[in-house]
Amino acid sequence: MADTVVKTPKLDELEKGKWPSFVKEIKMAAKTSPMAQDLLGQLELSYEQKLGHWKHGGIVGVMGYGGGVIGRYSDMPDKFPNVSHFHTIRINQPSGWFYTSKALRTLCDIWEKHGSGLTNMHGSTGDIIFLGTSTPHLEPIFSELTKAGFDLGGSGSDVRTPSCCVGPARCEWACYDTLAMAYDLTMSFQDELHRPAFPYKFKFKMSGCPNDCVASIARSDMSIIGTWRDSIQIDKDAVAEYASRGMDIKADVVDNCPAKCMEWDGKELHIENSYCRRCMHCINVMPKALRPGKDRGATVLIGAKAPIIEGALLASVLYPFVKIEAPYQQIKDVVAKIWDVWCEEGKNRERIGEFIQRVGLGNFLDAIEVEPVAEMVAHPRENPYVFYEEYFEEDETAEEQK
Amino acid sequence: MPEVMQERLTDIGPPHYDKFLPPIVKENYGKWRYHEVIKPGVMVHVSETGKKLFTVRAASPRLISIEKIRNYADLADKYCDGYLRFTSRHNVEFLLTKEENIDPLIKDLRVLGHPVGGIQNSISSIVHTQGWIHCHSAATDASGIVKSVMDELVGYFETMVLPGKLRIALACCLNMCGAVHCSDIAILGIHRRPPKIDHENLHKTCEIPSVSASCPTAAIRPATVGGKPSVEVIEERCMFCANCYTVCPSMKLNDPLNDGVSIWVGGKVSNARHEPMFSKLAIPFLPNNPPRWPEVTDAVKGLVELWAKNARKYERMGEWINRIGWPKFFQMAGIEFQKEHIDDFKHAGLTYKRSTHLTF
Numbered sequence: 161m162a163d164t165v166v167k168t169p170k171l172d173e174l175e176k177g178k179w180p181s182f183v184k185e186i187k188m189a190a191k192t193s194p195m196a197q198d199l200l201g202q203l204e205l206s207y208e209q210k211l212g213h214w215k216h217g218g219i220v221g222v223m224g225y226g227g228g229v230i231g232r233y234s235d236m237p238d239k240f241p242n243v244s245h246f247h248t249i250r251i252n253q254p255s256g257w258f259y260t261s262k263a264l265r266t267l268c269d270i271w272e273k274h275g276s277g278l279t280n281m282h283g284s285t286g287d288i289i290f291l292g293t294s295t296p297h298l299e300p301i302f303s304e305l306t307k308a309g310f311d312l313g314g315s316g317s318d319v320r321t322p323s324c325c326v327g328p329a330r331c332e333w334a335c336y337d338t339l340a341m342a343y344d345l346t347m348s349f350q351d352e353l354h355r356p357a358f359p360y361k362f363k364f365k366m367s368g369c370p371n372d373c374v375a376s377i378a379r380s381d382m383s384i385i386g387t388w389r390d391s392i393q394i395d396k397d398a399v400a401e402y403a404s405r406g407m408d409i410k411a412d413v414v415d416n417c418p419a420k421c422m423e424w425d426g427k428e429l430h431i432e433n434s435y436c437r438r439c440m441h442c443i444n445v446m447p448k449a450l451r452p453g454k455d456r457g458a459t460v461l462i463g464a465k466a467p468i469i470e471g472a473l474l475a476s477v478l479y480p481f482v483k484i485e486a487p488y489q490q491i492k493d494v495v496a497k498i499w500d501v502w503c504e505e506g507k508n509r510e511r512i513g514e515f516i517q518r519v520g521l522g523n524f525l526d527a528i529e530v531e532p533v534a535e536m537v538a539h540p541r542e543n544p545y546v547f548y549e550e551y552f553e554e555d556e557t558a559e560e561q562k
Numbered sequence: 563m564p565e566v567m568q569e570r571l572t573d574i575g576p577p578h579y580d581k582f583l584p585p586i587v588k589e590n591y592g593k594w595r596y597h598e599v600i601k602p603g604v605m606v607h608v609s610e611t612g613k614k615l616f617t618v619r620a621a622s623p624r625l626i627s628i629e630k631i632r633n634y635a636d637l638a639d640k641y642c643d644g645y646l647r648f649t650s651r652h653n654v655e656f657l658l659t660k661e662e663n664i665d666p667l668i669k670d671l672r673v674l675g676h677p678v679g680g681i682q683n684s685i686s687s688i689v690h691t692q693g694w695i696h697c698h699s700a701a702t703d704a705s706g707i708v709k710s711v712m713d714e715l716v717g718y719f720e721t722m723v724l725p726g727k728l729r730i731a732l733a734c735c736l737n738m739c740g741a742v743h744c745s746d747i748a749i750l751g752i753h754r755r756p757p758k759i760d761h762e763n764l765h766k767t768c769e770i771p772s773v774s775a776s777c778p779t780a781a782i783r784p785a786t787v788g789g790k791p792s793v794e795v796i797e798e799r800c801m802f803c804a805n806c807y808t809v810c811p812s813m814k815l816n817d818p819l820n821d822g823v824s825i826w827v828g829g830k831v832s833n834a835r836h837e838p839m840f841s842k843l844a845i846p847f848l849p850n851n852p853p854r855w856p857e858v859t860d861a862v863k864g865l866v867e868l869w870a871k872n873a874r875k876y877e878r879m880g881e882w883i884n885r886i887g888w889p890k891f892f893q894m895a896g897i898e899f900q901k902e903h904i905d906d907f908k909h910a911g912l913t914y915k916r917s918t919h920l921t922f
């Protein structure tokens with residue numbers, strides 16, 4: 161197709177430089193895909209005009225599913241007919257983003273037949289993204305994907321594809337099995353994932369420790385972050401080894417402890433564990449000497465989101481500590497209650513975090529039958545306008561005083 | 563033989579991860595004892611059993627062709643019995659059991675054009691979004707800025723010379739697909755012009771009550787324009803969030819003259835030391851200047867280097883700024899403080915300075 165190659169002087173600039181170039185990737189795909197060629201043409205125009213040329217998504221999908229495909233259409237179909245349809249397909253990634261070369265090749269073969277040959281590995285939520293196909297290809301892609309053991313991810317007002325950190329598969333700090341939990345929740349909520357029925361999206365993210373490698377505290381409606389209740393495990397010899405190899409344990413470790421609960425006398429490291437905030441700093445710095453405790457579980461937080469609509473939120477504590485073991489019943493039970501309340505009373509496009517802000521955390525806890533605990537707030541209220549729900553009448557007080 | 567109706571599979575979920583774990587991972591699942599960074603982009607995890615797993619992490623542009631994925635698969639076959647994974651920041655990781663394969667793999671990755679690094683005190687790949695490649699709301703492109711910024715910063719990806727970790731993220735509009743609002747440096751596409759209303763078509767494409775209801779500042783009200791039912795926008799109330807555009811294509815926010823990029827700093831998601839924090843506004847507006855966005859690239863590079871020079875060991879961008887105070891940050895960064903830096907949305911009052919703890 162060398163004769164139809166479009167001129168892209170602006171994009172060509174982005175082939176230079178040391179960082180891997182997405183333009184080279186599109187050009188690789190354009191060798192065989194007319195779609196990728198027209199994408200180059202349209203993108204070059206966007207670079208000239210400083211303006212995107214995609215229309216608002218339309219409703220497209222595969223039979224029986226309401227999510228997983230994002231409709232996308234060019235606003236210049238006459239000029240770029242091969243991207244007049246350019247839909248995205250979200251494919252549920254395996255937990256921890258592990259693959260075999262064989263599985264990757266299978267995905268590539270399907271996508272070579274039915275789409276632009278361009279992907280994101282991976283999208284922001286965690287899915288495998290197939291970027292650019294047309295409506296008639298959707299059912300064939302779906303059928304080939306499911307035959308190969310893959311299924312679509314979430315989109316729209318549904319459970320979005322859960323994602324997790326690498327966890328016990330390769331990390332010594334994992335306080336629970338993030339891969340197993342992500343897989344279990346994904347399988348348990350298949351219906352909620354494929355058939356949008358919520359006020360808005362609902363994301364689960366699982367991190368094995370407070371380092372939170374999948375940014376769950378910033379990005380998920382329910383964030384499950386591994387932690388421990390007992391004492392940090394100390395290997396004294398390894399501490400001494402770090403010291404002898406030149407680590408300044410006072411400056412690097414002790415002085416950076418946010419709880420100021422560590423002491424180092426040049427020989428022995430002491431941690432007052434009842435004050436430790438489980439921040440991970442000391443463990444991160446001395447992985448050979450310090451490890452999370454043995455009584456492990458997770459802190460469950462709720463309500464993180466980006467700004468749209470009412471402003472960004474970080475997740476806040478729902479359960480300070482939960483043991484995380486299959487079948488995760490305590491979590492599933494509370495999730496069911498949360499969804500009930502939110503589906504009943506949530507407004508259209510209101511994330512759970514915004515819903516909680518609107519009705520108040522106290523009222524929300526009542527509705528989902530969870531007892532308030534001090535760990536849920538940064539500090540108790542400063543304002544004295546308290547809503548008491550009951551008060552005494554004269555005669556009741558008299559009754560009581562009898 | 564009559565054709566058997568093929569059963570249509572649905573709701574099967576993702577493949578079980580177990581199918582894709584290398585044998586060494588299966589054998590040592592949950593038994594990892596510690597890890598060490600051997601050199602930039604290379605680490606070893608050591609199990610309680612003494613077994614060692616080597617990881618080589620390489621950069622990726624996130625937008626990759628199937629040809630590249632096949633290249634990755636070939637490398638995985640050549641060096642790691644066919645096993646590999648991806649990270650939450652779009653890097654690709656090769657999982658090796660043979661230490662002697664590390665250097666040949668790195669060499670092959672170099673030939674393929676993929677630098678190795680992004681571990682420990684380095685800048686990892688920029689989490690980013692679709693931009694003009696695939697999204698209707700984009701106020702800027704994503705991949706082009708990321709490529710331009712990382713071409714400048716790749717040296718910090720391939721080394722570990724920074725005081726701590728630095729996480730950059732980019733979103734091309736306020737929808738913020740990706741955790742940009744809690745990044746050391748966030749690059750955010752912004753609109754600055756109220757919606758251009760397509761009065762001809764609005765009543766055909768959108769429900770007027772839901773358009774009015776979509777606006778967080780109640781700037782939209784129903785109106786009849788040119789005899790047609792439509793809406794009007796009270797422009798002084800518009801904060802260019804594009805919520806209305808999300809629900810109604812006839813409320814276009816995209817505008818080449820006014821769209822551009824803002825820069826935010828000091829956020830983090832990890833709980834290490836300081837609690838997680840939001841990023842805060844450093845530079846309200848920089849122009850869209852494709853293909854290389856020199857203004858954005860210079861600004862980001864300047865901020866990285868300012869932090870690298872002044873932060874103490876382990877201090878993330880936000881921890882450093884907390885220590886020195888925001889006025890000092892603006893002064894050192896040479897950024898003029900202006901009205902746009904002062905919050906005026908919901909919890910704005912909580913962001914005012916309420917003490918005399920000031921530096922001069």
Ligand code: SF4
Pocket residue numbers: 325326327331332333334335367368369370371372373374
């Ligand atoms: S979140 Fe913790 S357990 Fe999970 S990969 Fe990161 S450091 Fe390891």
Ligand code: SF4
Pocket residue numbers: 416417418419420421422431435436437438439440441442443835
């Ligand atoms: S985990 Fe954090 S709070 Fe706990 S002892 Fe270590 S540094 Fe201190």
Ligand code: SF4
Pocket residue numbers: 691692693697698699700701733734735736737738739
């Ligand atoms: S951040 Fe905005 S413009 Fe970018 S991909 Fe997401 S919705 Fe589209």
Ligand code: SF4
Pocket residue numbers: 756757776777778779780781782795799800801802803804805806807815
């Ligand atoms: S852009 Fe946002 S603030 Fe402006 S009119 Fe639309 S919804 Fe309202």
